[in-house]
Amino acid sequence: MTDPHRGVLYPDRLPRFTRLPPGEAAAELVEWYWIPQWELPDGVESRQALLPYPAANLAVEPDGVTLWGVTTRAGERVLRGSGWAVGALLRPAALLRLSAAPADLADRHAVLGEPALQAAVAAAMPDPHAAAGIVEAWIVDRVGELTSEARLANAMAGLLMTDPTILRLDDAAARLRVSARTLQRLAHRSVGLPPAAMIRRRRLQEAAQRVRDDPEATMAEIAADLGYADQAHLANDFRTVLGLTPSDYRGAH
Template identity: 55%
Template sequence: MIDERRGVLYPERMPRFHRLPPEPAAGHLVAWFWIPEWELGAGERSRQDVVAYPALNLVVDPSGVQLVGATTTATHRDLTGCGWAVGALLRPAGAAALTDRPADLRDSWTAVPAPELLGPVGDAMGRTDENRLGTAVTIMSRWLVERAGPLTDAGRQANAMSELLMTDAEVRTAEQAAARLAVSLRTLQRMTHRYVGVPPLAMIRRRRLQEAAQRLRDEPDADLSALAAELGYADHAHLTGDFRAVLGIVPSGYRQQL
């Protein structure tokens, strides 16, 4: 199981955070739901830095419903006051039900006109009973199932592609991924473009970078050269370059900030 906070760069800054599975009928559409809640005092601010999974997210919060695309760099959000969000980390089959041009949403988002989703989810999150989070997940799961329709063979293959690239540490190149999936490299590239909006190598690099950041949090004394080799980087400089390009900081600097 993937750590729910693997992409969170500074977990100690996180507000209350919940991770819930989708309803079984939506399991092919959503990897999991993530639900942060926060209540900060006057003048307080909590900065949340994230290096997100290479996937699209459907997010409901009090301001509306958004479809958020894959990102190419670390992102942040400054939390103030009181609030909540209910996000669905979409599998490719789920993303395809909401857009046929995910590349257009790279490092961006678009509003989804869905008052039939916003109202009920907002009502659920406004309750105080212990089932409110599960109710919000049920509402979004069922909405997505109705929107998506039956799972197609193409959607099933795209889900397998994403699962491989996001979780398998043995896959370090796009060529290896294509071979594991028994497709051509060109087919793999078309698949990631159609369902995620970024190239397969970008998905692999994002997974490795998340793993590297998590290892630095869990093992602050880890040798950076050994860590780079273990995660499939060519050398320490390669790991440092990846960190700087995406996080805007080198591994040693990140470790000092922790």
Template identity: 55%
Template sequence: MGALLRPAAVPPLVDDPARIRDSYRRLALPDLHAAVSAAMRGSDTEIETESGTEIRRTRAVAAFSDWLHARVPTLTDEARLANALADLVEGDSSVLRVEDLATGLGVSTRTVQRLARRYVGLPPGAMIRRRRLQEAAERIRAEPAVDLAAIAADLGYADQAHLTNDFRSVLGHTPSRYRHDTP
């Protein structure tokens, strides 16, 4: 079982989110395992149907949610702001700088930096960079004929070379190579 958590849920479960960033962490949680396993068991009728699979999945999500709610305290304003930070980074492609995040959230750049470190484990600039690279990769997959310079401009890069350098440093190859290797 795996779970992707919103930023507000991270600090109650992990002291330093940067330490586990981009990794899978195996946890020995027998109570959670038992609850999810029980939720996934169903009658023979449920197991054999597509709707049965959905019913079991819904019960498993509810079991995990109940477990999580029992361990994560009521959200503070800061935790809600951390969720808003992640939403803004992921949902607004016009956000290109940390200052854009600060303005969008109505806080200082230092507050944005502190929130990102405590709740995400990444600097806010790196969060923006990831989103831009994900958008670039998606555009290259979805529109193989589109000009890379146009993608770079659309995503706020200074030029195609800047996109290429960023792409290579994070993904290990150029956008052109990615385009060629993507089916």
């Protein structure tokens, strides 16, 4: 499985956190389930900066069920008191059926009227495996049979987010044997971001992890290894999306 802390900018500040793979029935619909649980003293806050995957999330919490669209910038979640969430990082094939317009959900969310799902998950907590199983059954039932377009969307997202040799839209289009225009339209309909933005997100996540985990690596080395034109382009991506420089991020650890 992918590094469970990839996309989490300060993993040492996490509450109790469980990440679970999907079952066989949901393997084409969910990347993984994420389940934080926390119990904080009065007046104490836990702040966690995130650089999420370019994907939507279904989140079940004590107060309801929410479909969160893809994000374009780093964000922050502030935890207080006690609570939990059971989330599913959705693959494009699932989002195609759960939202009529994924691009309209970018940096936004939609509250879903699913009280039965919320009640069932709440009853299963604090058992993360049982709660994830309930969410999985709901997603599988709601999505139904996958189309060829849905499977192509999954293949596109998997390629853009895991293959370090894919640096341009044309690279991905050639690998998938479709036109660049087809890939652009598919990303708009099934993710809500252009393919180029997905590639940039992957490289920035990899860069953040390298900056954090490899203190001996220079910024120039990291930039070169990840396909950036030069160190300045890496620094610009950090500032634009994360709001700080690579050196400032390294210094925070």
